[in-house]
Amino acid sequence: MIRPWKLELEVDKKLGKAVYLQIADTIIKDIKSGRLQPGDALPGSRNLSLLLGLNRNTVVAAYQVLTNEEWVEPKERQGIFVSDKLSALQLGVKKSKTESKKKTESNTALLINFDDGHPDSKIAPITELARVYRQIFDRKAKWQMMGYVDPSGDAEFRRVLSKMLNHQRGMHINEDEIFITRGSQMAMFLTAQSLLKPGDYVVVENPGYMPAWNAFNHAGAQLLPVSVDEEGLIVEEIIGHLKQNKNIKAIYITPHRQYPTTVTLSLARRLKLIELSNEYGITIIEDDYDNEFHFGYRPILPISSFPELNNYVYVGTMSKVVAPALRIGYLATADHSLLNKIADLRKIIDVQGDVIMEQAVLQLIKEGAVKKHIKKATVHYRNKRDFVFSLLEKYLKNTADFKLPDGGLAFWIKPKANLNWDVVTNLLLEHNVKIIHPVRYSFEGSLVNGFRLSYGSLSEEQLEHSIKIIADIINSQK
Structure with a gap:
């Protein structure tokens, strides 16, 4: 992820203010002035500490202050960003009800979500689990488990x-x-x-x-x-x-x-x-x-x-x-x-x-219910894997590299062209398809030109619909 912003700070140890607070206050000043906009990514703590020539723990403490005061928000497996909640403060106006409604509708319309590789809950042995759970409470010695x-x-x-x-x-x-x-x-x-x-x-x-x-x-x-x-x-x-x-x-x-x-x-x-x-x-x-x-x-x-x-x-x-x-x-x-x-x-x-x-x-x-379920689930996921492979061969064969995995619930897709993943993920969201941004796999924002396409929890209809959209968007960005 590109983080073009550079912190302009000269640490003054004579100020009587802790260095981590000087860092935090300087970043707050940049947010207020508009140098940093809502949604902008901040450098990783390691990179910023190297840039400033300071101990990394000092930068971590500064980021913690900013997080506590809601100037920034950490996003899991992505980094630290200027809080989107500051948009009204930056613009000097409140969002209209129409804009808020559109945002809410957009968020709730994410019909297809490619997760980390979750299993299909529809085939889980829920009935069997509920049965044995009730049986446990019917045992004479159930008090011993309390x-x-x-x-x-x-x-x-x-x-x-x-x-x-x-x-x-x-x-x-x-x-x-x-x-x-x-x-x-x-x-x-x-x-x-x-x-x-x-x-x-x-x-x-x-x-x-x-x-x-x-x-x-x-x-x-x-x-x-x-x-x-x-x-x-x-x-x-x-x-x-x-x-x-x-x-x-x-x-x-x-x-x-x-x-x-x-x-x-x-x-x-x-x-x-x-x-x-x-x-x-x-x-x-x-x-x-x-x-x-x-x-x-x-x-x-x-x-x-x-x-x-x-x-x-x-x-x-x-x-x-x-x-x-x-x-x-x-x-x-x-x-x-x-x-x-x-x-x-x-x-x-x-x-x-x-x-x-x-x-x-x-x-x-x-x-033997668990063994039976694993056997049934393995057939289910093998068939779904083969189905997804046929879709990838149909829509992405000339655009990306991928292999048939011998197990698990996901493919690794590596486009042949280097893509701007911020653009790709946003375009997919506009089509109600959500994938995990590659930066969430990478160490401190290092470049990863690939994404994990999980299939375990999605239906065949969802998979075909979304993979075609993914292929169209990747092709448009080459």
Whole structure:
């Protein structure tokens, strides 16, 4: 994303005003004067700190003041922008009711939304889940579930989950090495807070998954981006970082189907990552976010399944398997010291998870309902994937590069021409089609000329209608 605005500031330490407040007040002045307009993007905190020759934490503090006072607003996986709410202040007039109505109608008319890769809730086993949920409350010993339990999650549920991971994903863990969370993002947050401290560094994929980056940043860690090619994370770049930095604590990866590009990390690079992890004592945080839906012979086994790997945290979710609204994630690690820290932190923010829902999902697993659903869903998504591929071949074959993924719920589309994605996304919105802006995958606004086209939650009619629109707009911008 282009951020042409440059902060004109000479720090005066004799003023008696904190430097971060000088930065904040200078930006407010530029907003009031009109140099910065509503919706304008501000530089990333790292870039601005380098420009000013200041500590990054000083810039972060300034941005926090501006956010608290509503001069700017952070947008998830995009950056920090001058607040749109300041338009009336800038223009000196209030928006008419007609303009407000048009804006509201435009926002509510987003008929087709290409999300990160959500599953199809219409095929979720809701009836079965509701049935076992009611059965749990009919048990004679139901009162035993109404009290506090282990913050790690229901013991039997963890035992069954460990068997599933060992059997289907080649892991070597027991129930004491699994921790149940309210979704995979909570697992990522707890891991980051318990593993990292200010001054630590985390290697991340670029393009990559920004919610995980946010969790690492919140723990005080700094990120080191590493590029991705057709074989996944480029290990040579990690080696370059290791030569220059002694405080690399973790490497965050999505090796099975890299987010967002869907490529699989090659075996040679997996083995090299294990070697580097063991040599430098670095923890590999493996996010296996969509392992269940695989259309080939079998999913690639996780890096965490290699017995040679000493330090790992494996993160997964049940939300895609049963229902999107079901918030059950988990992490697995052989590091019991780390698990104890995670348990202590969990007690502060959330004494325990949803034990009754864990019991319900456990019952579905025992009955074979989850296995049956995964089998049914895999056929459903394979057919939908093939349908989308035929549409891409029809409408985008000569305009963009794409491959048939062997699993997951999304394609990675890379236009052959470099596009202005601000223009493309706005034109799509005018046609009631919403895609994720590529800047939301990129590290501090670095250029990503591609987008993730998810298909799991959309109907065939929506997919054909929207892909044709996408193709028309991309062709018009070449």
